[in-house]
Amino acid sequence: TTTYHILVLPGDHVGPEVVTEALKVLDVVEECRPSLHFEREFALAGGCSINAHGVPITPAVLDQAASSDAVLFGSVGGPEWAGSHPNPESGLLSLRQRLDAFANIRPCEVLVPSLVGASPIKSELVAGTKFVVVRENCGGAYFGEKVEEEDRASDLWVYRAEEVERCARVSAAIARIIGRDGRGGGGPAVVWSSDKANVLASGRLWRRVTQRVFDKEFPDIELRHQLADSMAMLMVKDPTMFNGVIHTDNTFGDILSDISGGITGTLGILPSASISGIPGSGRCNGIYEPVHGSAPDISGKGVVNPVAQILSLAMMLRYSFLLTEEASAIENAVTRVLDEKGNGGLEIRTKDLGGTASTADVGNAICTAV
Amino acid sequence: TTTYHILVLPGDHVGPEVVTEALKVLDVVEECRPSLHFEREFALAGGCSINAHGVPITPAVLDQAASSDAVLFGSVGGPEWAGSHPNPESGLLSLRQRLDAFANIRPCEVLVPSLVGASPIKSELVAGTKFVVVRENCGGAYFGEKVEEEDRASDLWVYRAEEVERCARVSAAIARIIGRDGRGGGGPAVVWSSDKANVLASGRLWRRVTQRVFDKEFPDIELRHQLADSMAMLMVKDPTMFNGVIHTDNTFGDILSDISGGITGTLGILPSASISGIPGSGRCNGIYEPVHGSAPDISGKGVVNPVAQILSLAMMLRYSFLLTEEASAIENAVTRVLDEKGNGGLEIRTKDLGGTASTADVGNAICTAV
Ligand SMILES: CC(C)[C@H](C(=O)O)[C@@H](O)C(=O)O
Numbered sequence: 045t046t047t048y049h050i051l052v053l054p055g056d057h058v059g060p061e062v063v064t065e066a067l068k069v070l071d072v073v074e075e076c077r078p079s080l081h082f083e084r085e086f087a088l089a090g091g092c093s094i095n096a097h098g099v100p101i102t103p104a105v106l107d108q109a110a111s112s113d114a115v116l117f118g119s120v121g122g123p124e125w126a127g128s129h130p131n132p133e134s135g136l137l138s139l140r141q142r143l144d145a146f147a148n149i150r151p152c153e154v155l156v157p158s159l160v161g162a163s164p165i166k167s168e169l170v171a172g173t174k175f176v177v178v179r180e181n182c183g184g185a186y187f188g189e190k191v192e193e194e195d196r197a198s199d200l201w202v203y204r205a206e207e208v209e210r211c212a213r214v215s216a217a218i219a220r221i222i223g224r225d226g227r228g229g230g231g232p233a234v235v236w237s238s239d240k241a242n243v244l245a246s247g248r249l250w251r252r253v254t255q256r257v258f259d260k261e262f263p264d265i266e267l268r269h270q271l272a273d274s275m276a277m278l279m280v281k282d283p284t285m286f287n288g289v290i291h292t293d294n295t296f297g298d299i300l301s302d303i304s305g306g307i308t309g310t311l312g313i314l315p316s317a318s319i320s321g322i323p324g325s326g327r328c329n330g331i332y333e334p335v336h337g338s339a340p341d342i343s344g345k346g347v348v349n350p351v352a353q354i355l356s357l358a359m360m361l362r363y364s365f366l367l368t369e370e371a372s373a374i375e376n377a378v379t380r381v382l383d384e385k386g387n388g389g390l391e392i393r394t395k396d397l398g399g400t401a402s403t404a405d406v407g408n409a410i411c412t413a414v
Numbered sequence: 415t416t417t418y419h420i421l422v423l424p425g426d427h428v429g430p431e432v433v434t435e436a437l438k439v440l441d442v443v444e445e446c447r448p449s450l451h452f453e454r455e456f457a458l459a460g461g462c463s464i465n466a467h468g469v470p471i472t473p474a475v476l477d478q479a480a481s482s483d484a485v486l487f488g489s490v491g492g493p494e495w496a497g498s499h500p501n502p503e504s505g506l507l508s509l510r511q512r513l514d515a516f517a518n519i520r521p522c523e524v525l526v527p528s529l530v531g532a533s534p535i536k537s538e539l540v541a542g543t544k545f546v547v548v549r550e551n552c553g554g555a556y557f558g559e560k561v562e563e564e565d566r567a568s569d570l571w572v573y574r575a576e577e578v579e580r581c582a583r584v585s586a587a588i589a590r591i592i593g594r595d596g597r598g599g600g601g602p603a604v605v606w607s608s609d610k611a612n613v614l615a616s617g618r619l620w621r622r623v624t625q626r627v628f629d630k631e632f633p634d635i636e637l638r639h640q641l642a643d644s645m646a647m648l649m650v651k652d653p654t655m656f657n658g659v660i661h662t663d664n665t666f667g668d669i670l671s672d673i674s675g676g677i678t679g680t681l682g683i684l685p686s687a688s689i690s691g692i693p694g695s696g697r698c699n700g701i702y703e704p705v706h707g708s709a710p711d712i713s714g715k716g717v718v719n720p721v722a723q724i725l726s727l728a729m730m731l732r733y734s735f736l737l738t739e740e741a742s743a744i745e746n747a748v749t750r751v752l753d754e755k756g757n758g759g760l761e762i763r764t765k766d767l768g769g770t771a772s773t774a775d776v777g778n779a780i781c782t783a784v
């Protein structure tokens with residue numbers, strides 16, 4: 045048997061609810077694959093850690109994360125900690141930095157045809173949307189030097205060439221994995237690099253280094269540059285235009301990947317991975333968390349959609365453990381459960397997707413389907 | 415007679431085409447109001463200035479702008495100047511800085527009911543959308559100290575309290591002008607302040623200072639805070655949610671105001687004003703330009719939509735010259751021309767809005783309607 049060490053950080057509000065369902069799915073994978081053993085440790089992060097220890101994540105938990113094979117992360121924050129300093133979110137930032145989880149991968153797609161209607165965008169425009177945002181996750185303005193005075197405050201939006209390079213390599217790897225047809229075929233997908241090279245020095249570095257990496261290392265991959273502001277606009281106007289990979293920095297990636305949630309209208313099913321290595325070049329540690337936050341307004345009611353967390357687990361199996369088949373099995377199970385056609389005329393969905401199923405109903409159905 | 419000195423900077427590509435139409439409309443205003451005289455000087459900015467003088471804007475033109483009453487700006491840039499350093503856009507940035515045009519005002523609305531369909535967003539969601547983005551325009555990452563080395567580059571995302579304060583006062587003034595009903599009535603509109611206070615030191619300053627200004631000076635205005643990433647998502651999912659004023663910094667405002675163009679699907683009709691004072695407290699210099707860029711792909715064909723430039727002219731009359739009635743006359747004329755109901759069953763629209771009219775057709779029709 046191979047043993048994988050997973051640190052589970054359920055976090056606050058809906059975090060523990062969705063993590064519970066993902067762990068049920070992991071149980072099923074373990075049952076079906078006797079040669080795999082998933083060792084789980086649990087710890088606090090976010091508001092619950094502030095309550096217990098006064099900080100959003102303790103050095104001990106950061107150490108534990110660093111010596112694990114991967115971290116399953118729920119969600120952190122809530123109105124209870126509105127004034128707290130440091131805030132719950134900074135626990136997540138410390139974790140990203142500690143694991144050097146420099147590439148945040150966020151796929152955006154309409155998972156099943158019958159969910160096209162969940163989008164605020166007209167069906168004929170949004171159908172077929174399938175792109176992956178690769179966001180640089182450990183640099184830029186969110187991690188640069190901060191100065192905080194009474195009457196003046198600053199963040200340094202800084203990049204070194206190596207930081208752009210390794211992120212470009214992840215984007216290229218993802219372009220090969222998803223392929224031009226979105227299913228691995230047709231040659232590598234197009235990579236859209238997004239920046240504000242017309243205004244920012246860091247944006248000019250981003251563009252120049254990205255271009256150099258692709259010219260030298262990936263001449264077969266088509267690279268295009270798009271200013272971040274017009275990309276935000278075009279993503280809304282014509283979302284399939286960016287089918288492929290969106291390669292972008294921490295700040296713009298933060299915004300552009302949230303727009304993805306707006307486009308599909310289904311934030312509750314969007315997973316993410318923050319990884320510390322290049323896909324395809326071996327195992328690496330990573331943080332796997334839903335794109336949605338802690339949703340204090342619906343927490344504790346058993347109605348939150350667990351799909352984003354479950355798909356994040358699938359990403360863990362794929363990127364940190366190289367268990368491609370098992371990852372696909374989970375993804376296919378999710379699609380079947382969400383789609384009435386794949387599920388005997390009965391799709392099972394939580395309220396956000398227009399259904400009446402509970403968090404556990406969806407989790408259990410996915411377990412059965414796996 | 416009162417004389418107003420306008421510096422006209424048509425710029426590149428479609429810039430001169432749309433500026434021509436706006437000046438025709440200005441002629442009509444002048445004819446109808448013999449007591450008003452609009453003196454116009456013309457100069458180069460952008461790529462055309464690079465060609466002529468090697469720089470995107472000369473010191474002499476900056477002086478000219480500073481001693482004018484307002485600047486009518488077309489659009490700058492194009493593939494011809496892709497590698498040029500400095501680039502055409504930096505001329506615009508220098509101009510903003512020289513005039514201290516610190517508040518960029520970008521209204522977003524579906525101007526006439528029959529244009530609801532131009533939006534990529536479902537009609538029932540987008541109908542009734544009406545908000546104004548107030549973007550801080552002379553500070554933040556776009557103007558902070560830049561370091562540009564071979565292997566490292568940075569931009570300082572910095573704000574001083576005064577910069578946030580004056581922008582907050584503009585947002586408050588706009589909230590009073592547009593009103594809760596979007597037509598000046600129902601008390602002041604809601605102000606949504608957007609930042610990343612959970613990550614950025616500058617974002618925490620932004621939030622704290624904004625809150626202080628509203629508490630002290632505008633206790634009757636409802637102020638809400640929204641993180642910039644989730645705002646981007648929610649603008650797409652539920653655009654009417656932010657009806658009112660969006661008050662935000664330079665970087666987030668750049669992106670969020672472009673999303674507005676995506677939401678309405680009608681970038682060709684969105685105007686902007688960059689002003690150097692608080693609306694309602696006297697005349698001030700400003701830069702009036704369409705949100706759309708220089709559109710090299712359609713320039714020279716007489717098909718570009720002049721409405722954004724013409725509405726920018728209306729903003730000039732309103733904010734720089736305090737000619738409210740004249741501004742409204744232009745705005746109403748635009749609405750009538752775009753709307754078949756107001757125009758005898760015949761709306762006159764360029765291709766981007768599904769019509770067949772030329773740039774000049776639309777300009778002339780607006781002149782007649784004025
Ligand atoms: C919670 C916050 C620190 C985080 C970020 O801004 O990176 C979140 O918005 C995200 O996108 O993962």
Ligand SMILES: CC(C)[C@H](C(=O)O)[C@@H](O)C(=O)O
Pocket residue numbers: 242243273503504506507668
């Ligand atoms: C042209 C560019 C410098 C400018 C900016 O980023 O401010 C433009 O995108 C805008 O939004 O007015």
